[in-house]
Amino acid sequence: MSDIASRVKAIIVDKLGVDENEVVTEASFTNDLGADSLDTVELIMEFEKEFDIQIPDDQAENISTVGQAISYIEEAKK
Amino acid sequence: MELKRVVVTGMGALTPIGNNISEYWEGLKHGKSGAAPITYFDTELFKTKFACEIKNFNANDYFDRKEVRRLDRFAQYALVSSDEAILDSGIDLNVVDKYRVGVIWGAGIGGLETFQNEVIDFAKGDGTPRFNPFFIPKMIADIAPGNISIKHGFMGPNYATVSACASSANAMIDALNYIRLGYSDIIVTGGSEAAVTKAGMGGFNSMHALSTKNDDPQKASRPFDANRDGFVLGEGGGALILEEYEHAKARGAKIYAEVIGGGMSSDAYHMTAPHPEGKGVVAVMKNCLHNSGLNPEDVDTINTHGTSTPLGDVAELKAIKQVFGEHAKTININSTKSMTGHLLGAAGAVEAIASILAMQHSLVPPTINHETADENIDSELNLTLNKPQERKIKVAMSNTFGFGGHNACVAFKSLDE
Numbered sequence: 001m002s003d004i005a006s007r008v009k010a011i012i013v014d015k016l017g018v019d020e021n022e023v024v025t026e027a028s029f030t031n032d033l034g035a036d037s038l039d040t041v042e043l044i045m046e047f048e049k050e051f052d053i054q055i056p057d058d059q060a061e062n063i064s065t066v067g068q069a070i071s072y073i074e075e076a077k078k
Numbered sequence: 079m080e081l082k083r084v085v086v087t088g089m090g091a092l093t094p095i096g097n098n099i100s101e102y103w104e105g106l107k108h109g110k111s112g113a114a115p116i117t118y119f120d121t122e123l124f125k126t127k128f129a130c131e132i133k134n135f136n137a138n139d140y141f142d143r144k145e146v147r148r149l150d151r152f153a154q155y156a157l158v159s160s161d162e163a164i165l166d167s168g169i170d171l172n173v174v175d176k177y178r179v180g181v182i183w184g185a186g187i188g189g190l191e192t193f194q195n196e197v198i199d200f201a202k203g204d205g206t207p208r209f210n211p212f213f214i215p216k217m218i219a220d221i222a223p224g225n226i227s228i229k230h231g232f233m234g235p236n237y238a239t240v241s242a243c244a245s246s247a248n249a250m251i252d253a254l255n256y257i258r259l260g261y262s263d264i265i266v267t268g269g270s271e272a273a274v275t276k277a278g279m280g281g282f283n284s285m286h287a288l289s290t291k292n293d294d295p296q297k298a299s300r301p302f303d304a305n306r307d308g309f310v311l312g313e314g315g316g317a318l319i320l321e322e323y324e325h326a327k328a329r330g331a332k333i334y335a336e337v338i339g340g341g342m343s344s345d346a347y348h349m350t351a352p353h354p355e356g357k358g359v360v361a362v363m364k365n366c367l368h369n370s371g372l373n374p375e376d377v378d379t380i381n382t383h384g385t386s387t388p389l390g391d392v393a394e395l396k397a398i399k400q401v402f403g404e405h406a407k408t409i410n411i412n413s414t415k416s417m418t419g420h421l422l423g424a425a426g427a428v429e430a431i432a433s434i435l436a437m438q439h440s441l442v443p444p445t446i447n448h449e450t451a452d453e454n455i456d457s458e459l460n461l462t463l464n465k466p467q468e469r470k471i472k473v474a475m476s477n478t479f480g481f482g483g484h485n486a487c488v489a490f491k492s493l494d495e
Binding site: 015016017034038039041045048049 | 143145208210212
């Protein structure tokens with residue numbers, strides 16, 4: 001697992017209070033990991049802080065799974 | 079329209095001297111002080127270094143990790159104390175009509191710690207407003223009743239009352255009146271507060287409201303004592319289940335007491351100072367007697383607001399003498415705050431519970447830490463000093479007053495003949 005992937009997963013485990021093994025690539029924040037609209041906003045903000053990036057709202061809307069978050073951040077950090 | 083009768087069928091308490099009703103009563107009965115050096119933050123730069131914190135409370139014992147992050151401590155205290163009261167009431171959550179169950183909850187401030195920490199984070203940044211999405215919903219005072227209803231599915235009236243230290247007394251009076259008028263069969267009421275934070279201690283300190291007796295915290299809250307020097311900040315939650323009498327009887331509920339009335343008034347005088355003659359306090363007790371259908375002679379005990387401030391204690395006792403005349407000398411007057419400290423918005427609820435427990439056990443808890451008589455206080459008043467006193471209680475009154483000049487008074491009556 002890449003460094004980015006493991007940091008993303010750690011944030012999700014911490015913020016959503018889920019088990020690490022539930023945080024699989026295809027898991028959806030809302031459908032699989034129990035996040036509501038506020039949790040999702042918080043996750044995006046944590047990603048921004050952790051990786052020192054800006055995720056505009058229109059792009060944040062497209063990040064709804066663990067895998068999408070990792071790909072977005074990997075792309076942004078290139 | 080005939081008003082319905084309202085009774086108390088459940089109670090819950092999370093206080094600095096006990097984390098549930100039975101521990102709370104043990105603490106009250108034995109005159110236990112909840113004061114100790116503050117553990118939540120470094121107090122080196124603070125004028126007052128102690129408070130009445132909740133002890134041995136681990137939020138993870140009650141909530142999962144995600145819930146803990148979504149709940150300010152004042153909301154955690156609300157859920158824990160109301161859970162105890164609901165369980166105690168024996169209400170069958172699978173059977174009760176949840177549209178007929180409301181939640182009316184008092185909090186003087188709300189999520190002060192959440193507010194403080196979010197603003198600190200913001201101030202440390204570059205000015206970009208990056209606030210946590212939970213900032214507002216965690217902090218607002220009404221999230222406590224909101225969360226109670228979400229947890230149990232109660233779909234009746236739901237809101238918070240905010241009148242500083244009278245908040246939960248106002249909540250109880252509203253709950254009483256809504257049930258009297260037939261809006262609800264059951265209302266979960268009470269209050270919670272968690273202001274033992276840097277902002278809370280610093281803010282109250284700068285008003286010169288808090289005791290600074292750092293050398294002996296347990297002796298600091300000393301209502302009516304000549305050397306009292308301010309209140310001791312407390313925290314916690316108290317919950318009461320108010321229920322329409324026939325509804326309670328029909329389900330065979332245990333009944334602690336009848337809530338017979340409430341009084342409300344305003345000092346209309348000063349933002350924080352009590353009226354020196356206790357004018358608003360006289361009015362609130364008269365209102366309460368009238369609303370309860372009582373004569374002054376009917377009252378056995380008064381759980382005072384009695385915060386241990388130089389002005390407030392004297393004004394309240396003067397008002398009691400004015401309202402009750404000669405009968406004042408036969409009333410057991412006490413101050414729960416000598417033990418618990420001042421729970422601000424939760425004070426009215428935990429003190430009403432203390433009054434009901436006293437009634438149930440025929441024992442008036444003491445006003446502890448009294449050493450030196452204050453010459454401005456009539457020595458013929460029975461302030462239940464230092465030791466509990468046995469007393470058969472038919473009618474108990476509980477006073478609470480808040481910054482802003484809000485006064486509220488609630489009366490309870492024993493149903494035992």
